[in-house]
Amino acid sequence: MNLDKRTRSLVDYLAAAADLDSAASVLHWDHQTYMPPGGVGSRAEALATLSRLSHDITASNETARLIDAAGDPEPGSDAEAVVRLARREHERATKLPSRLVAETSRATTIAEPAWRRARADQDFRALVPHLRNILDLQREIAECLGYEDHPYDALLDRYEPGAKKARLEPIFDELKRGTADMVRAVAAVSDDRTAPLRGAFDEGRQEAFGRSIASAFGYDWGRGRQDRAPHPFCINFGGPGDVRITTRYDPACLSPALFATLHEAGHALYEQGVDPTYTRTPLSGGVSLGIHESQSRLWENVVGRSRPFWNHFYPRLQEAFPEALGGTSPEDFYRAINAASPSEIRVEADELTYNLHVVLRFELEVALVEGSLAVPDLPEAWNAKMEEHLGITPKDDASGVLQDDHWAIGYFGYFPTYTLGNILSVQLFETALKEHPGIPAQMERGEFTSLLAWLRENIHRHGKKHDPEALVEKATGRPPDTTPYLNYLREKFGALYDF
């Protein structure tokens, strides 16, 4: 990374904020993995202080002065990206009054346990005042951050820089139209193909097998580790040198831990592949949630639910679980991990129907933000959309509108990044395949070097240097495009479900 002296001054000044953020990540990781219950109070205080001090540095007059002093570095240079990102973060930090940040933090801290209770009690009405309050705050945030076309854009931009509602709508329409007949076709099939995934699966062996796949992908254990946590996640501590993943194990079912490990390893490969000289600069880390999800989904689904992959790994999996899988043919296993059917719960949905869960949430949260839908009417609207998109009605609100915590914790504009990731996972994979036609043959041997090398070169190493859409265009020659993804779904599920 070559920086002129003035941009270097800016980077040096902001490095303390990066350090505070990386310390906060360690505290978050510990919170989710090892912290005893007694640590909750002090941990919340410590995290609040780290976040406040980091914000103070980003929002400071000194940062503004150093950004101005850095001028306009050469377009396309690292320096230009540093100044652009520093300016964006500085503006975001100064646009939000600290009163609003604190109120949002307080409101979501209260709403999260309220959401848990509401879900347990099947009582959406108890959550209504919380959601109303949070929605009001989100609208205020959108006004503070500013937008050209729609307040939703301001919220979305926090997770996917440059994305817009008007740009997502045609993409989501294409997905709806492109998958409607496929969803109807799988819905008409009534057999349960997932039985092979249930049985006795020793946790230690699950862990060892998951680790062996992460290693084969190229995950570097010298710069990471895997621990157990209630919810699987990937986190990095300020650069590619320490990128950790977590998972949880179900001794009665193989798939949750297995695919969570592949998924989180995909996120981790991205972070481990960022140019190490970007560490402690604004260019460090993955550029957006959508690009991040493209990496996790690529390794979890496009690779990890494919025939070539399991041609290599299934005999090894059978060896690890001879009793549970000894009698299951490779074909039955492949059909089990790719079983598709409309279902209630997003996080358990298959590749084919998953995006309809996202489209539903996108449509509802846009309506909430623009005021055309009122919070108390959400359960009814949810169930109507479920019927419209997936042809089913949730048996209750816990399996419906109360299943996700995103809105209760203020994550409006977050859901679309899941589907962007799915679309991009195939678009990127196909481009890699064109340049390295040997990738499937490598996968048949349990090798992933060409695929990883292509991703490293075209996605990972750039960190936050290019905005998401520019990065995709640079890597694939065109903007995000649903065509490869829809073709992939039709080919894969057409073969599995005879349509």
Add this chain to the structure above:
Amino acid sequence: MNLDKRTRSLVDYLAAAADLDSAASVLHWDHQTYMPPGGVGSRAEALATLSRLSHDITASNETARLIDAAGDPEPGSDAEAVVRLARREHERATKLPSRLVAETSRATTIAEPAWRRARADQDFRALVPHLRNILDLQREIAECLGYEDHPYDALLDRYEPGAKKARLEPIFDELKRGTADMVRAVAAVSDDRTAPLRGAFDEGRQEAFGRSIASAFGYDWGRGRQDRAPHPFCINFGGPGDVRITTRYDPACLSPALFATLHEAGHALYEQGVDPTYTRTPLSGGVSLGIHESQSRLWENVVGRSRPFWNHFYPRLQEAFPEALGGTSPEDFYRAINAASPSEIRVEADELTYNLHVVLRFELEVALVEGSLAVPDLPEAWNAKMEEHLGITPKDDASGVLQDDHWAIGYFGYFPTYTLGNILSVQLFETALKEHPGIPAQMERGEFTSLLAWLRENIHRHGKKHDPEALVEKATGRPPDTTPYLNYLREKFGALYDF
């Protein structure tokens, strides 16, 4: 904790420094337990930033202003202690120029690996330039911090507030004189009594047994946990709510992990017992290394190497390790864990000879600081002192002057706190015993409630409120006193070695 409004303002302002320190503790803990090798670089940067920002708050003009504004609260009140400690920390932080802090940090960061190499290579001369540099910096630190009688006092005071060289010398002389004949007596016995501690000791069973003792002591696992680390330690994350211990296991020897667990549990009981309302204030945490060591040594030695304790636990230990210990009588086990003889290595020394290792280091570091001993002459001086105090000459420098890293990392004035802890452990235990004569009978039943309650009331809950010597006087009615400790040693080892 009752604070007037002005002292509350001071506490609130300093809370951010406490949060930064508690975050740094999490990063240190992770560094020692789970961090992959790739995390070293970013971790060092993050820790340096946390430390710098905490220092900036403590040293700030705003802190000075708030201390002045707090005035002179009522003597003996929490507010008075807050102001006294805040002033001391502020003065310490402002007296040391940041150039000196940074140079010391840099010098010790380089010297630590140099010490490792020197020890491995048996090459003290390679360490000489590093030690010279660090000694110069320590002298400069002493001048900056200021002292009344001797520069060593300024260094010592960092670890044991209020302690002085002139106060330690008579204590150490009493120990030397009081143990000389006992050390000669055990040196004359040539049998090795430690054989029962060696054998096959499954690590999982060692861990379970150690946990059961920590639980019996009263360690609260809801406010702590135990992990593995290369060097056992205890650490707290900003209050009594999260106090963790670590240990390491030797599958061929029982004693290292067992007594390390008892030792660290002793430290942890102290931290878990501090008044929770002191959290995020200057009164939080143990008051000094000497008092801390009194707690760890009390549980490790006075309790954990006693007959009443093992009358209860030895049958359980035999049950856990029937093959290794089935043939060892309780008496032989008791003699094994209390085997004494002059030896080369401090951390492996028994209760009787341990303090002579400390006296030796104290005498040498005082001589180094005042300039009467030159760094290159250290190995010769070391060996002469070993002969003088323990009657042996180390076989090489790795077993001699190079065994500890303290000087290489700038810990001048640290060693005496180990011996202060030993002395106080017995002084405190005997006072508790006078007030609760049933303690030994409780120990015979594996119960420690009266002992813990006495320590909680008289030591733990006070945190840093009283300076160490005042705390000891308050708890025992007199200043640190070697008499109970020397009597304890004579009674215990006289019975074991027939003198």
